[in-house]
Amino acid sequence: MLPELKIQPLRYVVAVVDEGGFHAAARRLHRSQPALSMAIKELEQRLGEPLFEKAGKSRLTPFGAYCVPRFRELLTQHDRLSRDIVSRVERRAGHVDIAAVPSVASRLMPALLADFAAAHPGLHISLHDGNADFVRELVSRGEVDLALTSLWQHDERLSFAPLMHDAVGVVCRDDHRLAGRETLNWQELQGERLIRNGTSRLLEGTEAAPLLEQSAFFISNMISLTAMLDAGIGVTTLPRLAFPEEHRHLCFIPLSEPRVEREIGLLQPARRSLSPAAQAMAELIFERLLKS
Amino acid sequence: MLPELKIQPLRYVVAVVDEGGFHAAARRLHRSQPALSMAIKELEQRLGEPLFEKAGKSRLTPFGAYCVPRFRELLTQHDRLSRDIVSRVERRAGHVDIAAVPSVASRLMPALLADFAAAHPGLHISLHDGNADFVRELVSRGEVDLALTSLWQHDERLSFAPLMHDAVGVVCRDDHRLAGRETLNWQELQGERLIRNGTSRLLEGTEAAPLLEQSAFFISNMISLTAMLDAGIGVTTLPRLAFPEEHRHLCFIPLSEPRVEREIGLLQPARRSLSPAAQAMAELIFERLLKS
DNA sequence: ATAAAATGGTAAGATAGTCTTATCATCAGG
DNA sequence: CCTGATGATAAGACTATCTTACCATTTTAT
Numbered sequence: 001m002l003p004e005l006k007i008q009p010l011r012y013v014v015a016v017v018d019e020g021g022f023h024a025a026a027r028r029l030h031r032s033q034p035a036l037s038m039a040i041k042e043l044e045q046r047l048g049e050p051l052f053e054k055a056g057k058s059r060l061t062p063f064g065a066y067c068v069p070r071f072r073e074l075l076t077q078h079d080r081l082s083r084d085i086v087s088r089v090e091r092r093a094g095h096v097d098i099a100a101v102p103s104v105a106s107r108l109m110p111a112l113l114a115d116f117a118a119a120h121p122g123l124h125i126s127l128h129d130g131n132a133d134f135v136r137e138l139v140s141r142g143e144v145d146l147a148l149t150s151l152w153q154h155d156e157r158l159s160f161a162p163l164m165h166d167a168v169g170v171v172c173r174d175d176h177r178l179a180g181r182e183t184l185n186w187q188e189l190q191g192e193r194l195i196r197n198g199t200s201r202l203l204e205g206t207e208a209a210p211l212l213e214q215s216a217f218f219i220s221n222m223i224s225l226t227a228m229l230d231a232g233i234g235v236t237t238l239p240r241l242a243f244p245e246e247h248r249h250l251c252f253i254p255l256s257e258p259r260v261e262r263e264i265g266l267l268q269p270a271r272r273s274l275s276p277a278a279q280a281m282a283e284l285i286f287e288r289l290l291k292s
Numbered sequence: 293m294l295p296e297l298k299i300q301p302l303r304y305v306v307a308v309v310d311e312g313g314f315h316a317a318a319r320r321l322h323r324s325q326p327a328l329s330m331a332i333k334e335l336e337q338r339l340g341e342p343l344f345e346k347a348g349k350s351r352l353t354p355f356g357a358y359c360v361p362r363f364r365e366l367l368t369q370h371d372r373l374s375r376d377i378v379s380r381v382e383r384r385a386g387h388v389d390i391a392a393v394p395s396v397a398s399r400l401m402p403a404l405l406a407d408f409a410a411a412h413p414g415l416h417i418s419l420h421d422g423n424a425d426f427v428r429e430l431v432s433r434g435e436v437d438l439a440l441t442s443l444w445q446h447d448e449r450l451s452f453a454p455l456m457h458d459a460v461g462v463v464c465r466d467d468h469r470l471a472g473r474e475t476l477n478w479q480e481l482q483g484e485r486l487i488r489n490g491t492s493r494l495l496e497g498t499e500a501a502p503l504l505e506q507s508a509f510f511i512s513n514m515i516s517l518t519a520m521l522d523a524g525i526g527v528t529t530l531p532r533l534a535f536p537e538e539h540r541h542l543c544f545i546p547l548s549e550p551r552v553e554r555e556i557g558l559l560q561p562a563r564r565s566l567s568p569a570a571q572a573m574a575e576l577i578f579e580r581l582l583k584s
Numbered sequence: 585a586t587a588a589a590a591t592g593g594t595a596a597g598a599t600a601g602t603c604t605t606a607t608c609a610t611c612a613g614g
Numbered sequence: 615c616c617t618g619a620t621g622a623t624a625a626g627a628c629t630a631t632c633t634t635a636c637c638a639t640t641t642t643a644t
Contacts, residue, residue: 023620037621084362
């Protein structure tokens with residue numbers, strides 16, 4: 001029905017007009033002159049109307065004069081599209097949505113994002129944080145390209161690449177009787193007032209599980225939790241990364257018996273590939289965090 | 293440098309997305325399924341990034357999801373251009389600038405324009421009129437595609453196609469002594485007060501040239517001229533077409549000795565082709581006026 | 585559970601498109 | 615008149631694109 005215009009012959013026509021001749025245009029396009037002659041002739045009979053006068057040298061017909069500006073327009077749009085796509089592929093443009101649990105978001109992401117921004121100045125990043133369940137939701141709903149989190153249950157539709165282990169320990173005030181200990185056995189905590197938090201379920205299914213029974217409080221908010229600890233109301237367990245190192249009066253003692261760890265890794269939708277920008281982020285994450 | 297995107301593979305990609313599969317798309321495009329597979333694979337490695345997930349059936353990658361709307365956009369623009377150009381070639385759009393001497397403009401053009409408008413409802417027409425010299429100028433300056441006029445001197449840069457002969461005759465009031473005569477010999481006009489007008493130079497170089505000597509008036513404006521004739525101030529010579537047939541008191545007597553004619557024809561720039569719309573007009577003009 | 589049908593990918597060969605080299609006809613300027 | 619431009623043409627090499635035939639995998643239906 002309507003003729004299919006190929007990009008290249010349009011480029012030839014425009015080049016002939018700009019350079020003022022077939023020879024000059026051919027030189028600029030690194031083609032032979034007959035290549036242009038033939039391609040343009042083919043285009044002309046596809047359109048059913050000549051673009052150049054047969055007499056005179058490469059002067060446009062009125063019809064050609066009508067067409068050339070439109071050809072230019074289409075070429076411009078083509079080139080813009082081509083450039084846009086290439087810049088995506090080359091990671092000079094695009095954006096990444098990434099999610100992380102709060103501990104990772106505050107302890108690991110700042111350095112990662114700084115490195116990423118330096119390596120890919122054109123890429124935009126959005127960082128979402130929330131607890132592990134929320135993060136998992138973001139990933140499985142596709143609202144996020146990637147996540148740094150720990151995975152609770154295996155999900156066929158998500159793929160998880162472990163990156164590091166994060167040991168759980170006891171957190172207490174620095175004047176607590178246990179403060180200063182190198183390691184702790186879970187039994188030494190019996191009788192302590194344990195404040196549970198979002199990460200406490202890491203103890204489930206371990207020898208230390210009975211501790212959860214003796215706990216009267218559950219606090220999900222980190223600020224509230226540290227305030228409680230600061231006030232000496234009790235102790236809690238936290239993975240190392242989640243421990244607020246900068247807090248003046250709190251200390252962290254790793255649990256040695258049993259050793260409890262969470263596994264931090266990169267979570268992404270399985271059987272779906274990443275955008276080039278997200279791929280760049282994933283590569284950076286592996287490069288920085290997989291050394292352990 | 294930047295990759296050349298061919299239109300067709302983009303169309304394939306969009307069709308696969310729209311039809312939800314390679315087979316369905318191939319069916320719609322009247323191609324075999326491997327044709328799409330290969331073309332799209334080629335496009336993907338030209339871009340350096342897959343558009344479709346290799347697993348799963350024809351699901352887009354995030355990169356593909358980025359590209360497809362832009363592909364659609366370019367295809368839309370391509371198709372619009374293609375349609376525009378075809379409608380020009382097929383004379384469903386465009387415009388013609390045409391010039392004519394006043395006699396032609398008023399006597400021939402109305403019917404021509406009506407026929408043209410009926411045959412090509414999409415084409416716009418501008419009609420310019422003026423004396424033969426002005427019309428020639430419009431054509432040679434390219435301000436007009438075509439002209440219906442008579443040509444005084446040959447010009448290498450203009451091409452003139454004769455269409456009809458327009459006999460010169462004497463115009464006088466219907467109570468004039470010569471009124472009612474079938475033909476006239478120039479000598480019968482001796483002693484008459486001759487009013488010259490823009491067409492009087494047709495007599496130059498003919499036997500009747502001496503008449504020009506006995507003429508005291510020159511009037512270029514047709515309205516003024518007819519008013520003078522109407523007032524019985526004198527007689528004039530005019531080509532038949534320029535004679536105001538509708539005037540109640542004027543009559544036209546052809547000159548038979550000598551026969552003097554002007555040649556009306558189609559004037560256009562030589563060695564320049566016409567726009568499709570102008571070509572359509574030229575064709576109509578030949579069809580309607582070349583019968584004589 | 586197994587057979588049937590549909591998915592897309594791959595290979596080989598035919599066809600069509602596009603390029604290059606070599607050559608030609610025409611025209612402008614010295 | 616000749617030289618050096620112009621663009622057009624012809625023949626052949628090369629490349630792109632399509633089709634047929636086939637494969638592996640997944641989905642659907644029995």
